[in-house]
Structures are given as structure tokens and as C-alpha cells.
Amino acid sequence: MTTTNWMKPKSEQSCPSCSYSSQQLRMLALDYAGLAGCATLAFVLYLNTLNAGFVYDDRRAILGNADVTGAGPLAQLLQNDYWGTPLTDSGSHGSWRPLCVLGFRLNFVLGDGAAWPFHLINLLLHGLATVLVVHVARTLLPTRAAVYAAGSLFAAHPVHTEAVAGIVGRADLSATVCWLLAYLAYRRHMRHRDWRSLALTLLLAVAALLCKETAITLLLLCGLCDLLCLGQGVKHAGDEKHRLRSLTILSVALLCALYCRLSIVPRPSTAFSAADNPTAHEPSWWTRTLSYLYLPVANFQLLLWPQHLSFDWGMEAIPRIRTLWDARNVLSLAFYGILLAVTCKGVRWRCTASSSVDYAAVATSISLPLLQRLGGSSCQAWHGLVCACHHQLKQQQQQQQQQQQQRSSLQRKASASRSSCSVSSAPSAVATSVSASVLVTCIAFMVLPFLPACNLLFHVGFVLAERLLYLPSVGYCLMLGLGFGRLWQRLHSSVHRLLLLCCLGLLLGTFSLRTMQRNRDWQNEEQLFRSAIAINPPKALGNLGSVLSSQGRYEEAKLALQSALAHRPTMADAHFNLGIVHQQQQNYSAALTCYRRAIQLRPQLAPAYVNLATTLLAWDQGRQEEAAAVLLAGARLPGHGVRDRSAHEAARHSAYLQLSALHRSQGRSQLAVEVLNEALATLPLERRQQRAMLHQRLAALHVELEQWQEAERQQQLALQLQPGEGVAYVSYGQALARNSSRYAEAELWFKRAVELSPLEPSTHHHYADFLEQQQRTQEALGYRLRAAALAPHNYALQSAVADALRLLNRLAEAELWYRRAVALQPQAAHAHANLGAILQMRGQRQQAVDCYRRALQLEPGHATSRANLAKMHVNIDANT
Secondary structure, eight states: OOOOGGGSOGGGOOOTTSOOOHHHHHHHHHHHHHHHHHHHHHHHHTGGGTTOOOOTHHIIIIITOHHHHTSSOGGGGGTBOTTSOBTTSTTOOOOOOHHHHHHHHHHHHHTTTOSHHHHHHHHHHHHHHHHHHHHHHHTTOSSHHHHHHHHHHHHHOGGGHHHHHSGGGHHHHHHHHHHHHHHHHHHHHHHHOOHHHHHHHHHHHHHHHHHOGGGGGHHHHHHHHHHHTTTSOOOSTHHHHHHHHHHHHHHHHHHHHHHIIIIISOOOOSOOOTTTOGGGGOSOHHHHHHHHHHHHHHHHHHHHOTTSOOSOOOTTSSOOOOSTTOTHHHHHHHHHHHHHHHHHHHHHHHHHHHTTSOHHHHHHHHHHHHHHHHTOSBSSEETTEEOTTOOBHHHHHHHHHHHHHHHHHHHHHTTTOOOSSOOOSOHHHHHHHHHHHHHHHHHHHHHGGGGGGSSSSSOOSOSOOGGGGTTHHHHHHHHHHHHHHHHHHHOOSHHHHHHHHHHHHHHHHHHHHHHHHHHHHTSSHHHHHHHTTTTSHHHHHHHHHHHHHHTTOHHHHHHHHHHHHHHOTTOHHHHHHHHHHHHHTTOHHHHHHHHHHHHHHOTTOHHHHHHHHHHHHHHOGGGHHHHHHHHHHHHTOOOTTOSOHHHHHHHHHHHHHHHHHHHHHTTOHHHHHHHHHHHHHHSOTTOHHHHHHHHHHHHHHHHHTTOHHHHHHHHHHHHHHOTTOHHHHHHHHHHHHTSGGGHHHHHHHHHHHHHHOTTOHHHHHHHHHHHHHTTOHHHHHHHHHHHHHHOTTOHHHHHHHHHHHHHTTOHHHHHHHHHHHHHHOTTOHHHHHHHHHHHHHTTOHHHHHHHHHHHHHHOTTOHHHHHHHHHTTOOOOTTO
């Protein structure tokens, strides 16, 4: 078999500065073509992810993460976890990945918050990882065919879809790239034992660890590779000493990394929920053990045949094994038996090959150079020490030269070997040793990165996650490539080799089609959740119901959520989302039941308290005291163990605001002030926008109490928190406008708000309100029109333009704007009533009556429509 330059031992590699022969040039071109083909395949298969949006976990990790959006200081990256929650928080996930979050932040700033730049970086990282897999395969696999088989399988494997198509999979992609680079750097260090390669290995290992926690096993892999070369390549006395030094440095670095990760970086203080990892909460030790032993088998099945994939494998997606007679135990037994047998066989081959080393020659290579330096000629007797070898120095030097020539000859005969370890025994021993080392290394590539996430050593927050298989799949693809290469070597017939290539092509084609199909599932959340209904029905249906509800498809959402609860009645989120659907459909009694059930299942669910209070007030205004008690309870929730701290604090902030508004509507302004002061005392200082809102509300209350100095102080505090936000200046202007002696000063603040936020519709709208109060209706109309143009789908702003035109007696134009408002909210009774009023003013009696009747159909008790019909002496139909 013809070997390329990178397939030969270092001693036989041609010098890059020398001229290449035509055969070498063809081989080099073939190498580059194969590498480019694998990279192109990886890139093309995931091109359809570029038009995907932020899906599932991306929203929380990117859009809701202040460390990514730039809302928080840069130093906060070192204090928060991957999701933006402080590591010391009781609800922190404990995933500390500052290097990956920093990459997200740069992506967000340079891409202006769009989704496609995030997907593009993921796509490029996958292509780079594929290139590195090919380079790693070159150091291990026996033939060029094996190398490109492994690279192409890695490029096309469907199990990688979650890591590449999901933006949060960036952590796995980055860690894999750093892992592979570190491995290649250490392979170079094993050849030359230079400090630069070792330092680069340690630097890349740290980078990988800052991207993903599972990368901590990288140093174990490097040490294992070095140990697999033990006894080979003893060229001089320092070889084993250098190897021992390298292994010592790796061990110290690994211990330091473990200490820093476990002791210095805070760990999560609460256990993961039963929905995320139900087996961890199983009281039976027997069930836990059998179930966890089966999980690696389930992961390996996804590598073998990735037909059934899901965004989430929690809850009962993988049923627990409760009895020894479960058929899955046979799979577990077979999996571990085969893995152990293959590993033991590889180690036994390796030990057999190592036993052929001439250790007497090794000892002589150590003793005689030392004897020569000290001036002796024999090691038989020296300073009273007796050696039984009876070697003479000159004779031994001659023997060493002869042995060196023999070893060089053997190296040339074994030039097809891929191992970077030098050979020092017979060709058969070399081949056996190399095969064993490659096999064990491939198994280590697959097993070691998976160990921290397998639940066998310690519990993690999931049962199975497809993106965590991205790095272990490198070992799986290398093993497939190794098998393919062995078959390729044994098949000498061109027909048989063509058949083997057809089988590989069929597998690659199947994988490629499945990958592209799975990419479409990650285009949006609705498709993603629908694709997982067969695997994890409660989680998929619950999330699907939430998505449909946000789109206004309430009937579909209701069916999905009810189906989810039929599978798992204890899902607090499903009850909460079903309550939202009932609330939007004005089925308040059913909504109250859902919210109360959600609170019962999860007492720290702050948004449920807010919605419960809102529903109570909408259903019966006489239940204000009950609503106030619910809001106060929700506002004072400590949030112990909540996963999304940002959403929890936002709900508490909303509860305080609504409670203060409720007290204010009841004429208890002083109590409303106390509520807002309590909110300021408990709300975290870093939530500047929410604190500014509280100061603005306090200023408005102090104006009502005619406490002008305190009102102005609160507005100044709000301005300090948001110096560049126009809304703060609007609020200050509104407060000053309450005092008739400060109208001119108030207008200056309104103008400043418009200058700061010219594209914010509310600033123009509120300035128009101020101008109308000053009877400057014509000026106000200009700002009304500007606000409506900035928000063409905002009903209130369109109606405000119509009202302004009506005040100027431009009734025909006002009618057009009222019709726009009706088109925006066709189910709103007041919209039809406003249109009826303008038609009545224009003398279009019948059209006005039709509008009033439509308003009464939507809201039978609508007072304005009834009054205007009475003025027009029109009988109100009882059926209307």
C-alpha cells in the first residue's frame, strides 16, 4: 500500500523545502481534497439552520441573559452561570462557562441581536471540528480510507443536530474544538518533549474547561495516550524521564482544575427537579442502579441509529427499570460486556507487544553513558558495586550502533503504522502494539468525555442530552473508521472495495438526509415540540401549548395543554399556561382553578400569583382585598430554588406595581408608597430598569400627595438609573406638569425625551398629551401622527390620532383612523362605538346604528352605545 507523507515515521518524512515527486504531489492533493470534502459536507448539511431563530433554551441563554445582551457589566461573566444566574444563587444550574458566554456577547454585539450570526458561528465551529477530527484520525487510523470515513461520518451524524442547530450547543462545539486541538498539541509533545507543546496543551485544556465542564477529562486522555506508548521508542536515557515529567505535570494540572472547579467556583446548592432527572429522586437503590446503568446504552443507541431524537429526554421519556427481568438489562449486560472485552483485549495486546522490549538494552543505555562520563570502562565492578552484565564500554557502544541500525530498518518496514510512538521490536509486535493503542484510544475518546454526564459518578440535571454526545461521537466515528480501514486493507478485490464504498455511501446518505430533516425541526419552536410528542408527550405538549397560546391560537393551545396534563397531572407550568388560555378566553373561573393548582404544585411560581390576582379583579371587583393579599404573597416570595431568577424577579416587580396601583385606586396613596418603598428595598440593585420604574411610580404618588420635593427627588433618582432613556424624562415631565407654575420646565423635559428616543412611540404620545392639555391641539396632532407611524399596529395610538382629528373637526379624516382602529381590534366593543360616534356626527345615521349594534353584540352592557342609540330614538333589540 502506498503511504503518504503523514503516514510515514518522522525519520522518513520528506522535507517540506525539498521538491516533491509527482506521486507525492498526487497524494498531497488527495489529502487536501479529502479534507476539503469532509469540511464541505459538514458545512452544506447545516446551511438550512441559518434561517432558524432563537429556539427553546436559546431564549433564556441569549435573549434573557444580561451577560449576553450587554445589560450587565463584563466582569459579571465570572460570577454567573451559563444562563445568567449568579453562581451563589439557590437556583443556579452550576454550569460555569465564561468563555462561551463571552463569545455569545461578542456575537450579540456584532450581529445586532439577530439569530443568523449565532447559527453561522455554530456552523463554522462544526466545520472546524470536522477538520480536526480528520487530523486526529490521521494520527491513529491505518489508511487514508479509514481517515476520511471517520471524518465524513462525523460531519453527517444526525445526533449532532442539537449541538449545531441549537445555539446553546455552542458550549459543546467550542469545547470539542479545544479538546481536539489540545490532543494534537500533546501528540506533538510526545514526539519532541518540548515545553511549548506542553504549555499549549494545558492552555487549550483550560479553554475547553471554560467552555464545558465535561472537558475536564481531556488531561486524562492525554495521559492515557502517553502511557500507551510506554516502553516504546527508548532512544536515550532521558525518554522515560521526560515521559514521567509530562505525566506528572498533567496530573498536577488535573488536580488543580478539579480543586478550582469544585472548591473555588460555587456549586449548585439545590437538587435538580424530578421532572429533569426522575431517576435521581427514585427511593429504590435497585431501580436507580439499573436505570443509570442503562443510560449509556440508550446514548450509544442514538449513536448507532439516530432515528428517534428529541429536544428533551426528561420525565418518563426513558422509563425507569424497576425489575431485573426487564429486557433492557440484557442490552446493558451485552454493552458493558462487549466494551470490557474489547478494552481488555486491546490492553492485553498492548502488554504482549510491550513485553518484547529488550529491557537489558534499556538498562545498558542508562548505565554505560553514565559510566563513560565518569571515566570508567566496565560496569562489572565500580566503587564496590557489582553488576552481572559484564559489559565493556567500547564493545557495548559498537553493539548499540548495530542495534540502532536494526531498529531503523524495522521502522522502515513498519512505515504504514500511524502511531507517533517509535517502534523498537519486531514488525509483528509493532503492528499489534499500534492496533491495541489505537483501539484503546478510540474507546477513550468515546467514554472519557461522557463520564461526567453519565449519572453514574454523580447526579446531573438531565437523563439524556443529545448535544452532550457531540464530543463522545468523535471516538465512535474513529472506531467506525478503524473498522472500515481494516476491512479496506483485507479486501484486495476492486469489486469488494467498491461494495464497501457503496455501503459507506448508503450510510452517509441516510445520515445526511436525517440531519437535514432534523434541522428543519429546529427552525422554530412549534416544529421542534411537535417532533418530540411521540418521545416525551407531557413536556412536548406542554411547551407546544405555551407556544400556541403566545400566537393567539387558544383552542389549539387548550387541547395541547389538556393532553399534557392527561399524561402528567403534576406539571405546574402546564396548569399555569392553561390558566392563561382560560383568562384570554374570559373563562375566569377555570383560570382561577388552574392558577391555584399551579401555585399548589410550585409555591415559588411568582407569575402565577400575579395572574391569579389579575383574574380575581377581572372576575369580580369586589374581591380586591383577596387580590391584594395574593399580590403581596407573590411579591414577597424568596424564590428559593427557582431556575429562571430573571423571570422570578420580573414577576415580583410586577406584583409590587400592581399592588401599589390597587391601593392607589382605593384612595390609599400612602399605603401604595409603602409598598413601592418595600419593593425598592428588596429588588436587586443590578435591575436598574425596574428600579427606575419604581422611582417613577413613587414620584407620581408624591405628586398626588402634593409632596413636590420628594416627587422631584424620586424623578432624579430615576434619571440617574436611566440617563439615556427617554421614558425617564417623560415621567419627570409628567410630574412637573401637575404643577401649573412649572409648565415651561415640564415641556423642556418632554422635548429632551423626544431627542433621546426619537423612535420610541410613547415619548411622542405623552408629549402630545401634554400639548393637548395646553390647548395646543394642532401641534399635538403632529406628534400623534409620528407615534402612530412608529407603531402602526398599536390600537391606542391609532385611536389617539382619530380623537385629535375629531377635536380639530376634521371628521372625514377622523373616520378613516377610527376604521383603522376597528381593523386592529375587531372584537373590541369600544372600537365600534367610537366609529359609530364619528359616523353619527357626520350624519350617517344607519351606519352609526350598525356600529352601535355591533358593539352591543360584543358587549351587551356597553353604556356608550346604549346611550347614543337612545339619543337617536332607536329601539334596542333585546337579542343584540
